[in-house]
Each structure stands twice: as structure tokens, then as C-alpha cells.
Amino acid sequence: MRWWDIDQVLELEKGLFPEDAWSRGMFWSELAHARGSEATRRYLVAESPEARIVGYAGLASAGELADVQTIAVAHDHQGTGLGARLLTELLRAATAFECHEVMLECRVDNVRAQKLYERFGFEPIGFRRGYYQPGNVDALVMRLTTAPDSGTAGGSSSEQGTEING
Numbered sequence: 001m002r003w004w005d006i007d008q009v010l011e012l013e014k015g016l017f018p019e020d021a022w023s024r025g026m027f028w029s030e031l032a033h034a035r036g037s038e039a040t041r042r043y044l045v046a047e048s049p050e051a052r053i054v055g056y057a058g059l060a061s062a063g064e065l066a067d068v069q070t071i072a073v074a075h076d077h078q079g080t081g082l083g084a085r086l087l088t089e090l091l092r093a094a095t096a097f098e099c100h101e102v103m104l105e106c107r108v109d110n111v112r113a114q115k116l117y118e119r120f121g122f123e124p125i126g127f128r129r130g131y132y133q134p135g136n137v138d139a140l141v142m143r144l145t146t147a148p149d150s151g152t153a154g155g156s157s158s159e160q161g162t163e164i165n166g
């Protein structure tokens with residue numbers, strides 16, 4: 001993901017996270033840490049053959065710990081394996097950052113996302129009460145402890161024609 005992708009990403013963001021969409025400033029601030037030798041972030045977009053952004057994802061690293069910051073797929077591309085491909089790329093990035101543990105937060109009512117994470121070996125480890133505001137929805141915290149070669153776990157499905165770019 002580059003700064004010029006943010007307009008399209010924001011459109012998707014508003015539709016996919018209507019209650020707690022990230023602002024433009026949040027994406028800018030994340031991307032500011034995604035370049036150069038000191039980079040701590042990896043942000044990706046998935047583009048359709050017509051160059052429309054149909055998915056995006058981001059990961060932050062801090063020492064040995066990585067955090068899935070966001071992952072989203074356009075409604076008309078969900079269920080095609082794109083979420084799995086994006087997550088596979090994030091886990092590769094975690095390995096490249098030499099992180100041995102990947103954490104994420106997910107709304108307790110987002111069963112679909114939880115199933116995707118479980119397929120990749122994430123395990124629930126606790127809750128954050130009222131993490132999502134203003135709706136006051138709890139977050140399920142999940143963790144994956146990565147083995148040296150686990151960056152591609154569960155990522156076997158692929159969608160023809162969609163390209164993932166950093």
C-alpha cells in the first residue's frame with residue numbers, strides 16, 4: 001500500500017468497518033513507518049486486473065512481537081481465498097521482521113474472521129472488554145506462535161487474477 005492507494009482504501013474501510021473505520025490520518029501514520037531500513041510496518045493492497053483495490057492488510061512489529069493491524073476484503077471478493085492470501089503475506093512479513101509471536105484483536109461477533117485466523121493456527125487467549133467504541137463491543141485477542149517455516153500456513157487457496165502489492 002502506498003499513499004496514493006489511501007482514497008480507495010478509505011472507501012472500502014467505511015463500507016467494511018462502518019462503526020469504527022480508520023481515518024485517513026491513521027493510514028498515513030501507519031504508512032510513514034512502512035518504508036526504509038527502520039520500517040516496522042508492512043501494508044499490502046490486493047488489486048483486481050482492472051487495478052481496483054479489492055483488499056488490504058497491515059502488520060506492525062515491535063521486537064519479537066507482531067500485531068495484525070487490519071485485514072479486509074471487498075464484499076464482492078469475500079469467500080474467494082483473498083483473506084487467506086493477505087494473511088499469508090502478513091505472516092511472511094512477520095517472519096521477515098523476525099517476530100516469533102503474532103497477535104490480533106477481533107470483534108467477538110466476527111465469527112468469519114475468527115475462523116480464518118483459527119485455520120492459520122491462531123488461538124484465543126483472552127478478551128479486551130469494550131475495545132471497539134462507540135459500540136462498546138469486546139475484542140477477542142488471538143495469538144499465533146510462529147515456527148521458522150510457518151509463514152505459509154493455511155495459505156494454499158488463491159484467486160486467479162488478483163495481485164497483492166506492498
Ligand SMILES: CC(C)(COP(=O)(O)OP(=O)(O)OC[C@H]1O[C@@H](n2cnc3c(N)ncnc32)[C@H](O)[C@@H]1OP(=O)(O)O)[C@@H](O)C(=O)NCCC(=O)NCCS
Pocket residue numbers: 016017071072073074077078079080081082083084085105106107110112113115116157158
Ligand atoms: C474476514 C475477511 C478478511 C475474510 O476474507 P475472505 O477473503 O472472505 O476470506 P477467505 O475467502 O480466505 O476465507 C473465507 C471463507 O471462504 C472460503 N474459501 C477460501 N477459498 C475459497 C475459494 N477459492 N472459493 C470459495 N470459497 C473459498 C474459506 O474456506 C472460508 O470459508 P469459511 O470461513 O466460511 O469456512 C473478510 O470477510 C472481510 O473483509 N470482512 C470484513 C472486514 C473484517 O471483518 N476484517 C477482519 C477484522 S478482525
